[in-house]
Amino acid sequence: MIVIRQLCRRFSEGAGVHRVLDGANASFPAGEVAAIVGRSGSGKSTLLNLVSGIDRPDSGEVEIGGRIVTSMGEPERTLFRRAHLGFVYQFFNLIPTLDVEENVRLPLELNGIRGAAARRRSAAILADMGLADRLHSAVDRLSGGEQQRVAIARALAHEPPVVLADEPTGNLDEETASQVLRLLLALTRSRRTTLIVVTHDPSLARSADRVLELRDGKLVAGDAGTARAHARRTGMS
Numbered sequence: 001m002i003v004i005r006q007l008c009r010r011f012s013e014g015a016g017v018h019r020v021l022d023g024a025n026a027s028f029p030a031g032e033v034a035a036i037v038g039r040s041g042s043g044k045s046t047l048l049n050l051v052s053g054i055d056r057p058d059s060g061e062v063e064i065g066g067r068i069v070t071s072m073g074e075p076e077r078t079l080f081r082r083a084h085l086g087f088v089y090q091f092f093n094l095i096p097t098l099d100v101e102e103n104v105r106l107p108l109e110l111n112g113i114r115g116a117a118a119r120r121r122s123a124a125i126l127a128d129m130g131l132a133d134r135l136h137s138a139v140d141r142l143s144g145g146e147q148q149r150v151a152i153a154r155a156l157a158h159e160p161p162v163v164l165a166d167e168p169t170g171n172l173d174e175e176t177a178s179q180v181l182r183l184l185l186a187l188t189r190s191r192r193t194t195l196i197v198v199t200h201d202p203s204l205a206r207s208a209d210r211v212l213e214l215r216d217g218k219l220v221a222g223d224a225g226t227a228r229a230h231a232r233r234t235g236m237s
């Protein structure tokens with residue numbers, strides 16, 4: 001269960017302030033797949049960064065599994081994030097000096113799973129992602145869709161209860177995007193992982209249990225059509 005309470009985040013802008021989040025509230029039951037939509041600049045990435053504890057709010061709080069993430073100190077937040085969260089970024093963020101399997105094994109090792117057990121798990125999830133024959137490829141030799149599947153495997157390898165994904169298919173063609181999304185949804189649903197995914201993709205929004213829209217700094221009920229309208233306006237579909 002994730003609860004966001006009265007979350008505010010503002011940035012100074014010249015002489016004024018830009019209130020990006022202005023009292024956002026939401027709760028996400030365990031196992032829910034929630035899509036977040038909203039126009040470019042509405043604060044979607046800002047929101048995910050607050051939920052993951054990468055950034056801190058000016059006021060308000062984020063609770064994950066009964067723990068108030070926003071009142072933890074930096075070292076505690078880092079450990080919490082490592083154990084409980086998986087993050088899929090828009091631009092993969094894979095480590096170029098590590099091969100495919102090593103990229104996926106890293107979060108396991110950071111969680112104390114080592115040696116043969118870690119190798120077995122990283123190989124198994126990469127097989128789920130259709131990458132069994134690419135374990136030892138250099139990540140920069142892979143296609144965009146393959147790299148995104150490695151990024152998803154890395155986010156899910158340590159079986160976190162919560163996965164946050166920020167436009168995980170924003171850089172893929174439509175067919176590859178829908179294939180990658182099917183894999184992400186199949187795996188999170190089979191594990192009853194809570195997934196919060198920012199997307200402009202109406203088909204992903206349709207597959208979600210619920211669509212929320214960020215508007216004027218608040219989270220309001222949205223629908224898959226909202227994602228489509230935003231995608232059209234921003235030239236993303």
Ligand SMILES: Nc1ncnc2c1ncn2[C@@H]1O[C@H](COP(=O)(O)OP(=O)(O)OP(=O)(O)O)[C@@H](O)[C@H]1O
Pocket residue numbers: 011012020038039040041042043044045046047
């Ligand atoms: N560190 C920062 N300093 C100043 N302004 C920031 C900072 N981070 C975000 N902003 C501003 O906050 C607003 C929301 O940014 P954010 O990246 O959350 O939007 P978004 O909804 O994810 O947009 P997109 O769909 O384009 O990714 C933008 O106007 C941005 O300029």
Ligand SMILES: [Mg+2]
Pocket residue numbers: 044045046166
């Ligand atoms: Mg963003």
